[in-house]
Amino acid sequence: MIEKLKEIVRHRELIATLVSRELKARYRGTVLGFLWSLVNPLLLMIVYTVVFGFIIGGARAPGFEGNKWMYALFLFNGILPWTWFSSSLLESANVLSVQGALIKKIKFPVEVLPIMVVTTNMVHFLLGLPILVAFFLIFGKPLTVWALFLPVSVLAQYILTLGLCFFVSALTVHFKDIKDILANLITLWFFATPIIYTYDSVPRALQIVLNFNPMTHIIESYHYSFFIGSLPHYKRFSVTIVVGLLFFFLGYLLFDRLRDTYVEEV
């Protein structure tokens, strides 16, 4: 396993090249260029702010004191990392077949492809961060020193997401309907994660359910380091990291186990 991880590290130049290819290709020929990576989370934030902030009244929840702009800020804080997570999963369901020529026609380290997907979407996420910071400044919400916790959250999310993407990309090669199931599952997962509501506003019984969702603690860690401005709940977060590593190893094992089948099945 260690050998195989070293192998992945050896491919870093390839990964970097492919990620920059994806980024360049996506922004080529568009006027707004990289700003497009912000449009999706921004639109999502606006829609949810209007629906849950203005119509349903999510801003009345404790922590917002009825301030709809604070609610919008909170939403954006969670949607940004969530978009990274969900886009990665959806894209990894396609990546082996979209990049089929690489697998079938040349000797190519296949694990690079899910890594490419997660990394590319991470770059989109990172490009969105300055906007998040700008919103905090515009709405007069001060950032705290706990914002420096961000790299740890990013790392934890990266490992968990990649682990899941290994599962998804390996299995979709064999079971084509995973793609359709996945889209619904992700919508469900979105609502099962404290993004449009706060963790604290949920009844105790439901909180226990939420605790089983590793994305709860990942998103919470972003809330803590930006919106709340304190150290994340380190016990839950540590467990989440362990769970993330577990997913990563199991995902990679499955992916590696099925490696020889991709050439024929893609």
Place this chain on the structure above:
Amino acid sequence: MDAVRVRDVTKYYKKHADSHKFLTIKSALVNKTLFGDLQAGERFEALRGVSFDLAAGRTLGIIGENGSGKSTLLKILAGISRPTSGEVVTQGRISALIELGAGFHPEISGRENIFINGVILGLNRRQIQEKYEEIVRFAELEDFIDNPVKSYSSGMFMRLGFSIAINVNPDILLIDEVLAVGDASFVPKCLDKINEFRRNGKTIIFVSHDLGTVERICDEVIWVRKGLVEMRGYPKRVVDAYLEYVGRKDEAQTLARHGEEASAAQGREERWGSREVEITGLRMFDGQGREKYIYHPDEPLAIEFDIAAAVPQDDFVFGVGVFNGEGVQVYGTNTLLEEYAARSLSGNGTVSLRLPGLGLVNGTYFLDVAVHKRDGYPFDYHHFQYTFRVASSLRDVGIARLRHEWEFSGGIDFGKNENP
């Protein structure tokens, strides 16, 4: 030293049952066959125990029909797919030209794609930078290199792909049919480059249907048939054996078709005459006296037919006509035209017509064989009853293959003949 060593390599592919095509996670979970579905079902044997060695610096051609397993073999050599059993050992860096421009992104420029494709093929950025000029120059894309690849013609695309792959500077080069799509002016350039590789002592494995090129550039050839090495050896020998095999197969199909046509067009006379003298059988032999029906263009051929005369005759002529596939008479002669004076014919006899060199181009030929009187009264006339085939890697055309030799003098230079 062997650059490539292949030991008893087999490769099975899953044969897809119809149910497998619609395999879903739902059905797998419902039927609890999740792990079963990931196992191979019925198997198709693409390779069934292939072994060979290839010394460093040699050029090996692999030929065979579609589906014979040659591309599978090449993919295993390239490390793209793994053999089901057996072992492949290779010495040195491998570059496989199986698909050119794999990993090209249509939206971005040729320049950026060179770097991306180079990295995918295993170079680092510095190495690509060093070879960049050469890659662009060889691909003849100096004026287009900053345009997105989607604006390239298929020829430009292929040129760029080939140019990058060849500049990876491998020790072992694997080539699969990629030259088939190149434009007319670029293919010779690619072949020049391949010859340069040969001179520099690189090992090359070349898979192609272009038998002429295989014969020209390879040191030896392997013929793969139904997943096995059918034959290995000197290119001309293997190519000819392969052509003979393909020809025989074609012939069987052609004959089967002929049979259908004959029964469809019943009453069409293929044989006529009084049968006072009868032709009872016909065989064809090559120069060594071996019976065969597939010939090389300039090979000797002997046509031998048996005669049975029920009634003794003193007026008789033997004739043979050769027709090509379009029904054009290539040649015809008989004993009367060549002034053989008939004296007597009784009982059985054998007539043999020897051609020291066929002098025909590739194709299927039909024979008219007849015995008749001087005035044309037919005893037995066999029209288009016998067929043989000329097959080779030569590509000249016409009705006959005239004996010829090229000679050049003055300021004309063709370079060295590449034929070993």
